[in-house]
Amino acid sequence: MNIVVLIKFVPDLVEDLEIDASTSLLDRSFLRLIPNELDEHALEEAILLKERLGGTVTAITVDFGDVDETLFTAVAKGTDRVVKITGEDFSQGVSNEKLAAIFQGVLADLPCDLILTGTQAVDDLDGFVGALLAERLGLPYVGYVTKIDVQDGKLVARKEYPGGLNADIEISGPAVLGIQAAEKPPRYVVTSKVMEAMKKASIDEQEAGEASVEAELPVQRMSLPETGARAEMIEGSAADVAAALLKLFRERGVLA
């Protein structure tokens, strides 16, 4: 099975996010971009499938800036081919509608049996890339997938519902699946393996084609949530805070 994995870069939420006063949008000047966590799960699921069923894995991202290390890490994990889409400074942010259009252009020349990406990305606002792309390619889409199997020549995607309930959805032919979690936590590779991949493998660069977007969602203004009903903060050393919490639990009848 030949699998393509799409990787999007998103703001690292561990860092402080600021609003640019002149645009009223997210200040991207000092933003640290990291690969979207669920896309890393998508890559893991692709490699697990390859190990089980054979075939190839191709990972594609657009040039969000510092993406080479992520692509070489993908190679070190077992990805056969890595592609970087260039042509614009995507680090300034790109809507999912446009990203789907760009991926569509690249996938036109890249036949495959299965396309995987994270169900969603932390900075999504105008739809999910995988679902938008599937429709552009005329393929079925299933999101929130936590396991993929092949039975009687057909894909079976395990879709996650609330409360621990799952459903198996059978799919005929190629599809785009949005991954919520890989069957196993994404594997870790040591730096030496990544360095080795940097020496041996190369990144295919491909120019982004004309990306036609027909329906765009306007984002006028961003803000940090108001902290109205904020928690009452307890300060002090670990022992002080522990004593305060113990007192609180007793007052509230949580502890006898």
Place this chain on the structure above:
Amino acid sequence: MSDIWVVIEILRGEVKEISYTMLAAGRQLADGLKGKLSALLIGHNAQALASTLGAADRVLCVDHADLAEFNPEAYLRVTTAALQEHSPRLVLFGHTAIGTDLACGAACRLKWPVATSCRTFAAAGGELRYSSLTCGGKIIAEGPIPEPNCLATVMPGGYKAEAGKVNKTPAVETLSPPALDGVRTRFKQYIEPPAGDVDIAKQPILVSVGRGIQNKDNVALVEGLAKALGGVVSGSRPVIDQEWLPTTRLVGKSGKQVKPKLYLAVGISGAPEHLEGVPEAELMVAINTDAKAPIFDVAHFGTTCDALKLVPALTAQIQ
């Protein structure tokens, strides 16, 4: 057009709570625009559920044996056909495993824009606006809802589901489904949640761990605290995905909704998907070194004390 539509979400024959949240939102918007509120009910032998959707002016039922359970491609075909024909101003879907599959696919097929993870909407002077929560709840994004048609996915929190439960009988109409031959997806079976573990939804004391706990070994620390408190350990998504805790312990959108007397959140940032699972803890206390973590906006008490020091200290003091 000033009509608002809500795509009702059913799972195993039950109307999901998010449907009523959407009806509450939709009712306000339809009244604001002086339009009508319609509920689209897709399923098989599900018409009886229409009587629970009284917040809508009318319920449009689409019935077909192939629609008995959620089938992504079949449901998408039914939804887009109905929207194409009726062209409502705004269509609300749940920001859920079902709703997002449909909304994103329909947006692309119809060439209508879609706004995801919306919390609130406003209708003023004939103009509609959305407000959406993104970046793990750390950013609010706002903008106008483009004319003439738009789709949106709705998260809980902005509207009370109770307001969408109206004891009134809506008009019920039947829409015939489009041809469903050649559909490439098929519902095969449900996989039941694993049994045998404690039910965290019924526990009065939960000590819940998040990514901030750093590694699996530290989960044992938290287990010690939970035991001392007479409670059990639960967790947020990253902890479950790392297999530090079994899936039965997952609190949040894709896990369980809990309502403990004490919810002690250790190293949990408080992304919206997690907070969906704790709508009504009697007492919520958050431990997180990031003073800006959204969890502090919902917790009653908080501290930025290092959990790896505080948890053993608290355990020792209780004992």
